[in-house]
Amino acid sequence: xxEDSVVNQVAGEFELDAAQLRSLVDLFLSEMDAGLQxxxxxxxMIPTFVSNLPTGDEQGTFLAVDLGGTNLRVCSVKLLGNxxxxxxxxxxxxxxxxxxxxxxxxxxxxxxxxxxxxDLHHRDExxxxxxxxxxxxFTFSFPVEQLSINEGILLRWxxxxxxxxxxxxxxxxxxxxxxDNISLPVKVAALVNDTVGTLxxxxxxxxxxxxxxxxxxxxxxxxxAYVENRAKIQAxxxxxxxxxxxxxxxxxxxxxxxxxxxxxxxxxxQELDRLTNxxxxxxxxxxxxxxxxxxxxxxxxxxxxxRCKEAVLTAFSEPWSVDTALLSVAASxxxxxxxxxxxxxxxxYAVGRLPIENLRAIKVLSTAIGKRSARLAAAxxxxxxxxxxxxxxxxxxxxxxxxxxxxxxxLAEFFPNYEGYIRESLKEIPAVAxxxxxxxxxxxxxxxxxxxxxxxxxxx
Ligand code: ADP
Numbered sequence: 312x313x314e315d316s317v318v319n320q321v322a323g324e325f326e327l328d329a330a331q332l333r334s335l336v337d338l339f340l341s342e343m344d345a346g347l348q349x350x351x352x353x354x355x356m357i358p359t360f361v362s363n364l365p366t367g368d369e370q371g372t373f374l375a376v377d378l379g380g381t382n383l384r385v386c387s388v389k390l391l392g393n394x395x396x397x398x399x400x401x402x403x404x405x406x407x408x409x410x411x412x413x414x415x416x417x418x419x420x421x422x423x424x425x426x427x428x429x430d431l432h433h434r435d436e437x438x439x440x441x442x443x444x445x446x447x448x449f450t451f452s453f454p455v456e457q458l459s460i461n462e463g464i465l466l467r468w469x470x471x472x473x474x475x476x477x478x479x480x481x482x483x484x485x486x487x488x489x490x491d492n493i494s495l496p497v498k499v500a501a502l503v504n505d506t507v508g509t510l511x512x513x514x515x516x517x518x519x520x521x522x523x524x525x526x527x528x529x530x531x532x533x534x535x536a537y538v539e540n541r542a543k544i545q546a547x548x549x550x551x552x553x554x555x556x557x558x559x560x561x562x563x564x565x566x567x568x569x570x571x572x573x574x575x576x577x578x579x580x581q582e583l584d585r586l587t588n589x590x591x592x593x594x595x596x597x598x599x600x601x602x603x604x605x606x607x608x609x610x611x612x613x614x615x616x617x618r619c620k621e622a623v624l625t626a627f628s629e630p631w632s633v634d635t636a637l638l639s640v641a642a643s644x645x646x647x648x649x650x651x652x653x654x655x656x657x658x659x660y661a662v663g664r665l666p667i668e669n670l671r672a673i674k675v676l677s678t679a680i681g682k683r684s685a686r687l688a689a690a691x692x693x694x695x696x697x698x699x700x701x702x703x704x705x706x707x708x709x710x711x712x713x714x715x716x717x718x719x720x721x722l723a724e725f726f727p728n729y730e731g732y733i734r735e736s737l738k739e740i741p742a743v744a745x746x747x748x749x750x751x752x753x754x755x756x757x758x759x760x761x762x763x764x765x766x767x768x769x770x771x
Pocket of ligand 1: 531636637
């Protein structure tokens with residue numbers, strides 16, 4: 312039988328106190344600086360060449376293409392001004408053959424899907440010349456070195472793609488060539504990172520767009536993009552030149568503190584890292600994002616089973632068998648018998664009736680793991696807010712206005728009180744506590760659609 316003392320002890324290992332939170336923020340700030348200076352020690356801090364944030368008044372029809380995994384999404388966004396928009400979209404699969412074929416085949420496939428989409432949704436407007444050339448924002452979620460708003464060199468493939476001849480090439484050009492080959496009236500206007508899209512989408516729908524400073528994703532992975540003073544981007548001379556005082560920087564904070572100087576590192580985190588094929592990297596992400604929390608729960612639950620001399624649940628015996636959605640269901644079940652959780656386990660995992668002690672263990676662990684994720688997220692958010700507000704002296708805070716944050720991703724959206732835990736944690740960080748009444752936060756959906764269209768709209 313599960314013993315409460317063991318369950319509480321294991322759950323207690325996921326607690327993160329205020330002192331740890333502050334150390335994380337300090338380290339986050341120094342890794343941000345190191346990345347901006349490119350001294351090889353910090354986060355990637357990639358300049359995005361996005362310097363025009365939306366005002367909410369943008370209008371017109373734009374295309375967005377999102378290639379990020381097994382699906383390709385093509386959509387058109389009609390920006391109506393006043394923070395409003397409408398959207399059409401179509402999702403198609405990307406076969407193994409395309410993922411491992413030739414460069415030409417993959418990008419030709421994308422171009423053909425754009426043609427099908429235009430035929431389905433915009434044939435009349437194009438025939439009547441109501442639409443002439445359509446600008447396209449290309450969300451390409453693979454590592455690229457961005458050279459300008461619509462130029463990016465593919466560094467390597469991830470997520471099962473392997474087309475060696477594409478590495479080292481400009482992915483916008485590869486797409487534009489195939490678009491031109493079939494004479495589509497489409498210009499690849501911007502290469503977009505999805506986190507930057509989140510920032511843009513939140514800005515657009517915010518009644519006071521100038522207050523949005525950060526877009527943050529807590530979904531499969533985690534990442535954040537924020538507005539930086541252009542002059543601070545010492546690592547990239549090209550980014551320092553250009554119009555306007557600011558540029559959006561993609562932090563790639565999933566790779567924060569890979570050396571584990573300040574991050575918590577329980578036996579369960581260590582076991583999880585061993586099960587990944589990129590052991591030692593993305594250490595922040597492995598404690599925060601949806602791809603990993605289900606697995607941490609599984610490992611911790613099995614550790615309790617072992618200590619309480621119970622057999623491992625069949626459904627929990629294989630690595631990666633638990634989805635993070637389970638954490639949300641468990642943490643939000645407030646009933647005394649945890650009926651909802653039991654039903655979910657039965658329906659999704661074919662688990663028979665569990666003793667209440669075991670159900671309670673899943674709930675306690677889920678809450679602890681999800682709360683730790685939100686507190687770690689708060690450390691990253693605090694780091695960005697401190698960095699953003701640092702040029703302002705205390706007396707100037709009146710002119711600073713609100714600090715608005717756009718969130719996206721299933722964890723932020725569905726894990727109970729995720730945003731509440733973030734807010735609570737921000738108050739424990741002295742440099743941010745004084746700002747907490749100005750911080751506004753909310754879900755900004757669809758960065759890779761609306762956000763990408765907005766970035767395309769701000770290009771000339
Ligand atoms: P993506 O980041 O891939 O665009 P999502 O934001 O939906 O998409 O994130 C997917 C991740 O969120 C997956 O790792 C999944 O396990 C997790 N997830 C899905 N549903 C929930 C939920 N209800 N609560 C918490 N996490 C969830």
